[in-house]
Amino acid sequence: MNWFAAATTLAKRGILGINRRNATCILDYNPRALFPLVDDKRRMHDLCRRIGVPTPPVLAALQAHGDLRNLGTLLAECNDFVLKPNRGAAGRGVLVIVGRDGDRFVRSSGKSVALEEIRQLASDTISGLYSIGGQPDSALIQYRVRLHPAFDRLVYQGIPDVRVVLYRYEPALAMLRLPTRTSVGRANLHQGGIGAGIDLDSGMTFHAVQRDRFVAVHPDTGATVLQRRVPNWPEALVMAKTVARAVGLGFVGVDIVIDADHGPMLLEANARPGLAIQLANACGLQSRMTRIDERLDNERAMKRVDHPNASHRFASACS
Amino acid sequence: MSRTAWSWTIAFVLASSALAVSMLRTLTQQPDPSGTSQGAESIRARLSTATSFAHLPAPDRDIAEFLLLLPIAAALVCILRNVIGLHTYGTFAPALIGLAFRDVGSWPSLLVFLAVLFTGWLGRRRLERLHLLQAPRSALMLTVVCAMVLLFVALAQQRAGSIGRCLHLFPLVILVSMIERFWTLDEEDGPWESFRTLLVTLLTAACVAGVTGRSWLVRHMLAHPESLGFVMAGLVLLGRYTGYRLMELYRFRSLVVEDRAPEEPVSVTVVRTTAPVRRF
Numbered sequence: 001m002n003w004f005a006a007a008t009t010l011a012k013r014g015i016l017g018i019n020r021r022n023a024t025c026i027l028d029y030n031p032r033a034l035f036p037l038v039d040d041k042r043r044m045h046d047l048c049r050r051i052g053v054p055t056p057p058v059l060a061a062l063q064a065h066g067d068l069r070n071l072g073t074l075l076a077e078c079n080d081f082v083l084k085p086n087r088g089a090a091g092r093g094v095l096v097i098v099g100r101d102g103d104r105f106v107r108s109s110g111k112s113v114a115l116e117e118i119r120q121l122a123s124d125t126i127s128g129l130y131s132i133g134g135q136p137d138s139a140l141i142q143y144r145v146r147l148h149p150a151f152d153r154l155v156y157q158g159i160p161d162v163r164v165v166l167y168r169y170e171p172a173l174a175m176l177r178l179p180t181r182t183s184v185g186r187a188n189l190h191q192g193g194i195g196a197g198i199d200l201d202s203g204m205t206f207h208a209v210q211r212d213r214f215v216a217v218h219p220d221t222g223a224t225v226l227q228r229r230v231p232n233w234p235e236a237l238v239m240a241k242t243v244a245r246a247v248g249l250g251f252v253g254v255d256i257v258i259d260a261d262h263g264p265m266l267l268e269a270n271a272r273p274g275l276a277i278q279l280a281n282a283c284g285l286q287s288r289m290t291r292i293d294e295r296l297d298n299e300r301a302m303k304r305v306d307h308p309n310a311s312h313r314f315a316s317a318c319s
Numbered sequence: 320m321s322r323t324a325w326s327w328t329i330a331f332v333l334a335s336s337a338l339a340v341s342m343l344r345t346l347t348q349q350p351d352p353s354g355t356s357q358g359a360e361s362i363r364a365r366l367s368t369a370t371s372f373a374h375l376p377a378p379d380r381d382i383a384e385f386l387l388l389l390p391i392a393a394a395l396v397c398i399l400r401n402v403i404g405l406h407t408y409g410t411f412a413p414a415l416i417g418l419a420f421r422d423v424g425s426w427p428s429l430l431v432f433l434a435v436l437f438t439g440w441l442g443r444r445r446l447e448r449l450h451l452l453q454a455p456r457s458a459l460m461l462t463v464v465c466a467m468v469l470l471f472v473a474l475a476q477q478r479a480g481s482i483g484r485c486l487h488l489f490p491l492v493i494l495v496s497m498i499e500r501f502w503t504l505d506e507e508d509g510p511w512e513s514f515r516t517l518l519v520t521l522l523t524a525a526c527v528a529g530v531t532g533r534s535w536l537v538r539h540m541l542a543h544p545e546s547l548g549f550v551m552a553g554l555v556l557l558g559r560y561t562g563y564r565l566m567e568l569y570r571f572r573s574l575v576v577e578d579r580a581p582e583e584p585v586s587v588t589v590v591r592t593t594a595p596v597r598r599f
Contacts, residue, residue, distance in 0.1 A: 006575045015563075019560055023559060124453060127453030212571075212572075
């Protein structure tokens with residue numbers, strides 16, 4: 001493989017590399033002070049409540065090891081829930097319980113766990129084993145999102161989500177992440193999930209990858225993952241733009257789930273979105289970002305009245 | 320001025336100051352640095368010898384050697400990470416491990432290190448069933464690791480104390496945090512991912528050991544410590560390197576093929592024939 005030719009081709013297609021992402025997108029457009037807001041799921045929930053964006057409700061938050069003593073009574077009425085770290089990343093430390101089996105809990109994979117194992121997982125989470133930076137954390141018990149019928153044959157033991165990467169509050173690329181058997185029911189591309197690129201105008205998937213290789217059908221269900229429409233797509237796109245604007249990050253990945261009963265709900269926002277979305281869309285982020293820059297700068301040049309707080313934050317970063 | 324332009328300026332300033340100091344040192348180098356010359360020349364001579372570490376006694380020289388080689392090891396790890404794209408356990412763990420084992424004669428120590436790592440991993444699996452809190456569990460692992468290294472030290476006392484020599488550099492805390500991360504990665508992503516990262520970490524450490532073990536490099540750094548200015552200049556430039564990582568060129572290889580447009584997925588090439596079905 002001719003490395004130099006490959007690098008030139010990728011640059012021509014506007015593919016964003018991780019060095020450029022870290023140096024220009026994240027360091028230039030994402031103020032570090034906003035990272036704690038985005039990494040902390042509870043603070044994001046409070047923000048969403050303030051701006052009127054629906055999110056899966058948090059049933060309980062376990063902040064100290066002492067709270068684990070009442071875990072049994074807390075979970076007595078819950079038949080299905082998700083236990084996740086408040087400041088986790090990449091789907092680590094997430095436990096999805098779909099039902100009960102006597103006094104044991106049934107996971108999405110079908111295996112059952114005892115209360116003691118859930119307590120251990122929560123204890124590790126509170127100690128910070130799954131949090132970004134290893135800091136002490138809290139464990140959240142959250143409403144379990146119901147699978148939307150449109151995704152019925154597209155997933156294996158999990159819930160898909162939509163990841164939209166926004167640049168300067170405008171959507172650049174979007175993908176639908178589908179759980180597979182390889183990813184153990186997690187909608188995470190690094191663990192083997194499928195990423196299907198979504199056309200921003202129509203909400204239809206047109207290209208899909210698994211582990212950096214092109215796929216057209218789901219390996220576990222056999223259903224085609226292409227030419228599928230994401231339900232409530234315009235609503236989800238507006239939600240992503242609203243959240244990005246409210247958070248204030250210039251380069252952000254917004255994760256949205258489509259609940260069967262409640263429609264699109266914000267799952268979390270990501271200050272360091274991954275680059276696999278480019279493979280899922282077979283399109284480079286850099287080319288989209290350049291187009292957004294041109295469009296926004298044209299609009300700004302056409303505006304005769306100068307608003308003091310319109311895009312001036314990015315003016316110095318663009319120079 | 321843009322950030323990249325600032326980086327180039329700072330790197331230039333650092334490199335040229337290092338070069339200037341080097342040239343100054345060469346110009347003032349006396350053939351006999353024992354101070355037989357008089358007046359201002361003797362002050363300059365004393366200055367030039369005072370700022371080089373080549374003739375320090377052995378224990379101080381070891382410390383100076385370590386302090387001079389650590390930035391080079393760190394810069395090497397940065398190149399392997401940001402230009403090649405190798406993913407390791409911890410950013411500077413491979414640098415410290417490589418430095419600890421840079422002597423070719425440290426094979427026994429390396430084997431001890433690997434043995435401790437493996438046994439630590441086994442111990443961690445056993446410990447899992449006790450469901451201990453995370454901090455005391457890590458401290459317990461650290462104690463077990465210390466006990467094992469002590470055992471090897473006691474055993475090695477009969478032979479040449481080659482383990483003792485590197486012991487003060489033995490990255491024990493690194494070892495414990497590596498065991499913990501190895502375990503977590505093993506649990507989360509499976510043994511393939513965890514062993515691969517371990518292998519990459521050890522390869523990076525071996526690379527660092529290979530480079531920092533060169534005696535000409537060690538002699539040069541001891542005699543010309545201002546070369547750290549070059550290392551700093553290189554790191555400032557590397558900090559603004561926005562090109563692709565080598566591993567990324569492999570990761571995005573499917574996008575290097577230019578002729579496939581995303582609207583026409585390759586695997587769904589339906590040959591549209593309108594030939595009528597012949598019935599006989």
